[in-house]
Amino acid sequence: xxxxxxxxxxxxxxxxxxxxxxxxxxxxxxxxxxxxxxxxxxxxxxxxxxxxxxxxxxxxxxxxxxxxxxxxxxxxxxxxxxxxxxxxxxxxxxxxxxxxxxxxxxxxxxxxxxxxxxxxxxxxxxxxxxxxxxxxxxxxxxxxxxxxxxxxxxxxxxxxxxxxxxxxxxxxxxxxxxxxxxxxxxxxxxxxxxxxxxxxxxxxxxxxxxxxxxx
Amino acid sequence: xxxxxxxxxxxxxxxxxxxxxxxxxxxxxxxxxxxxxxxxxxxxxxxxxxxxxxxxxxxxxxxxxxxxxxxxxxxxxxxxxxxxxxxxxxxxxxxxxxxxxxxxxxxxxxxxxxxxxxxxxxxxxxxxxxxxxxxxxxxxxxxxxxxxxxxxxxxxxxxxxxxxxxxxxxxxxxxxxxxxxxxxxxxxxxxxxxxxxxxxxxxxxxxxxxxxxxxxxxxxxxxxxxxxxxxxxxxxxxxxxxxxxxxxxxxxxxxxxxxxxxxxxxxxxxxxxxxxxxxxxxxxxxxxxxxxxxxxxxxxxxxxxxxxxxxxxxxxxxxxxxxxxxxxxxxxxxxxxxxxxxxxxxxxxxxxxxxxxxxxxxxxxxxxxxxxxxxxxxxxxxxxxxxxxxxxxxxxxxxxxxxxxxxxxxxxxxxxxxxx
Numbered sequence: 001x002x003x004x005x006x007x008x009x010x011x012x013x014x015x016x017x018x019x020x021x022x023x024x025x026x027x028x029x030x031x032x033x034x035x036x037x038x039x040x041x042x043x044x045x046x047x048x049x050x051x052x053x054x055x056x057x058x059x060x061x062x063x064x065x066x067x068x069x070x071x072x073x074x075x076x077x078x079x080x081x082x083x084x085x086x087x088x089x090x091x092x093x094x095x096x097x098x099x100x101x102x103x104x105x106x107x108x109x110x111x112x113x114x115x116x117x118x119x120x121x122x123x124x125x126x127x128x129x130x131x132x133x134x135x136x137x138x139x140x141x142x143x144x145x146x147x148x149x150x151x152x153x154x155x156x157x158x159x160x161x162x163x164x165x166x167x168x169x170x171x172x173x174x175x176x177x178x179x180x181x182x183x184x185x186x187x188x189x190x191x192x193x194x195x196x197x198x199x200x201x202x203x204x205x206x207x208x209x210x211x212x213x214x215x
Numbered sequence: 216x217x218x219x220x221x222x223x224x225x226x227x228x229x230x231x232x233x234x235x236x237x238x239x240x241x242x243x244x245x246x247x248x249x250x251x252x253x254x255x256x257x258x259x260x261x262x263x264x265x266x267x268x269x270x271x272x273x274x275x276x277x278x279x280x281x282x283x284x285x286x287x288x289x290x291x292x293x294x295x296x297x298x299x300x301x302x303x304x305x306x307x308x309x310x311x312x313x314x315x316x317x318x319x320x321x322x323x324x325x326x327x328x329x330x331x332x333x334x335x336x337x338x339x340x341x342x343x344x345x346x347x348x349x350x351x352x353x354x355x356x357x358x359x360x361x362x363x364x365x366x367x368x369x370x371x372x373x374x375x376x377x378x379x380x381x382x383x384x385x386x387x388x389x390x391x392x393x394x395x396x397x398x399x400x401x402x403x404x405x406x407x408x409x410x411x412x413x414x415x416x417x418x419x420x421x422x423x424x425x426x427x428x429x430x431x432x433x434x435x436x437x438x439x440x441x442x443x444x445x446x447x448x449x450x451x452x453x454x455x456x457x458x459x460x461x462x463x464x465x466x467x468x469x470x471x472x473x474x475x476x477x478x479x480x481x482x483x484x485x486x487x488x489x490x491x492x493x494x495x496x497x498x499x500x501x502x503x504x505x506x507x508x509x510x511x512x513x514x515x516x517x518x519x520x521x522x523x524x525x526x527x528x529x530x531x532x533x534x535x536x537x538x539x540x541x542x543x544x545x546x547x548x549x550x551x552x553x554x555x556x557x558x559x560x561x562x563x564x565x566x567x568x569x570x571x572x573x574x575x576x577x578x579x580x581x582x583x584x585x586x587x588x589x590x591x592x593x594x595x596x597x598x599x600x601x602x603x604x605x606x607x608x609x610x611x612x613x614x615x616x617x618x619x620x621x622x623x624x625x626x627x628x629x630x631x632x633x634x635x
Contacts, residue, residue, distance in 0.1 A: 011422055013455050017429025020448065024436035088425040109425050113432045 003124050004049040006032035008040045009086065010059055014109070018053065018086070021113045028120065037066060045073040049081050050124040056087035056094055056106070064101035071102050071201055082123040095130075096137035099204045105130050127173040127188070127203070135207050142208050153198040153209055160190040167191060167203075168210060225267075225570050228302075232262035235295045239286070246287035254282035258295055265302035269311040272303050273318045280322030280362075284329035293326065293362060300366045301373040312374070319366040327359030416466040423459035427452055482516045486523055486542065493527060497536035500527070506546030509629045518601050519553060519623070522609070525598055526555040526621045534559025534618065535566060550626040557618040564616070598623070605631055 009015035032047045034040035037058035082104035095106040104123040166176035177184040200206045236259035243251030261275035286292040303315040331354040434448020493500035538559045545552040607625040
């Protein structure tokens with residue numbers, strides 16, 4: 001199945017380069033391009049894509065607010081694409097901030113195109129989790145969920161301790177199911193229940209909350 | 216007065232001591248009280264050593280206080296004596312200041328006993344005759360307390376005046392500080408602004424380079440599927456690279472031009488004005504040239520100017536006013552030597568001798584040391600770096616008993632000027 005990729009990047013040449021890399025692949029294509037991040041907020045919801053690559057410095061708006069705004073638009077339209085933040089230079093803090101704000105992961109121009117394509121493919125899967133180091137770093141940027149939410153998540157986590165453990169190790173749902181000899185659907189449902197209990201939008205945010213409690 | 220004593224060393228102390236001594240002696244002589252001259256002598260001795268030999272002064276204070284009883288007008292003598300306490304409290308170190316308090320208390324006790332109790336001074340002032348024990352005791356107490364208060368006041372005043380001078384400064388000092396700090400603040404603000412502009416330019420540059428990377432990588436992938444796209448990708452990459460080069464050039468021009476515009480265009484010919492300025496400051500500055508000069512480019516002129524300027528600033532810092540500073544330019548066939556010589560040490564020694572101070576003559580050891588020792592320091596290091604740009608060499612030497620000489624040698628400068 002072809003992955004549908006959206007690009008929001010104010011630098012036309014960078015965007016063109018990214019598009020050329022994506023379109024050269026058989027399993028993905030660019031379905032949406034926009035240079036104005038603010039205009040993209042209203043337009044993006046009209047499209048259906050699996051992964052949205054956005055600029056790390058959107059003009060006129062802060063990154064966390066921008067990601068939040070995009071997620072709200074997608075939620076109201078019923079889609080849930082992965083959001084990848086793209087920057088020029090590798091930056092641990094930027095990656096952590098992006099993940100804490102609700103992005104799936106971050107890429108940079110310093111990494112090769114192979115890494116970029118790999119992250120696009122992996123993040124399109126529902127059970128993608130950022131690296132443990134990134135999640136730990138992201139803890140500094142994420143707001144503490146309120147006590148009730150956290151308690152609800154912890155309570156829910158107690159019912160599926162092994163699933164939670166596999167989840168925090170970064171195993172995919174399929175790998176976790178195989179390890180525990182249960183159906184993949186059960187793993188997905190367990191994690192979805194945790195997401196719902198804590199009202200988290202992404203698995204990264206859930207992982208950050210769970211990591212924060214297990215100090 | 217305190218600043219005057221600070222700046223004039225023995226001269227001011229001697230003048231003050233003799234003035235008060237003569238006043239005191241004069242009063243005694245007018246009253247034909249030859250015993251009182253001993254007090255004048257003790258006073259002069261205590262004053263004259265108060266700055267450099269404070270311990271002697273502290274010791275003499277009670278002795279002079281004892282002798283107050285023999286003076287014609289003890290009140291005036293006490294006031295003169297309080298100057299000793301004032302000077303020790305200003306110039307003495309912490310231990311000496313503590314001991315002068317003890318000495319002042321002792322002096323007050325001696326004065327109150329010999330003048331108040333034994334002499335019945337106050338009683339005699341009031342009724343002309345010394346009568347009962349009570350009046351003696353009253354006299355003792357009053358004179359003792361009065362003397363203590365007087366000494367306490369002058370010591371506090373002296374210390375306060377010194378602290379104000381050292382740490383607060385005169386209005387002129389504060390004005391100079393204000394101007395200096397304002398200048399620094401302006402400079403910092405200018406540098407910050409420059410940094411901001413450089414940062415903005417570099418951000419643009421980053422974007423341009425990012426574009427080159429992205430389109431080049433994209434082209435590399437696209438060419439596999441569609442060879443035609445390779446040409447398009449290369450065109451765009453070239454365009455982005457040129458834009459990046461333009462931004463880089465702007466940044467480079469901005470950074471280099473801002474440096475040059477700051478220090479303007481100082482030339483060797485501007486040194487004549489510098490000599491005039493130093494003469495006005497009080498130095499005997501002179502400039503001379505030998506040989507046929509050849510043209511230098513702007514950078515070299517600035518380099519030579521800065522070397523002379525910084526060297527003279529150094530002389531101003533270390534040599535006393537009245538020193539000779541000679542700047543000589545020796546132009547040879549292809550090179551240049553600049554010599555900056557001063558006789559700060561010689562001038563300083565001469566001034567000391569004039570004031571009666573002992574000056575240690577230099578000997579063979581100093582001569583040998585001058586031949587082998589090398590001088591370092593931030594200024595000299597900066598000058599060496601500056602000279603190295605044009606293959607120059609800086610040497611600083613001390614001439615024992617005379618002063619310092621800085622030599623800047625630029626061999627092959629004419630050839631370098633032609634190429635650069």
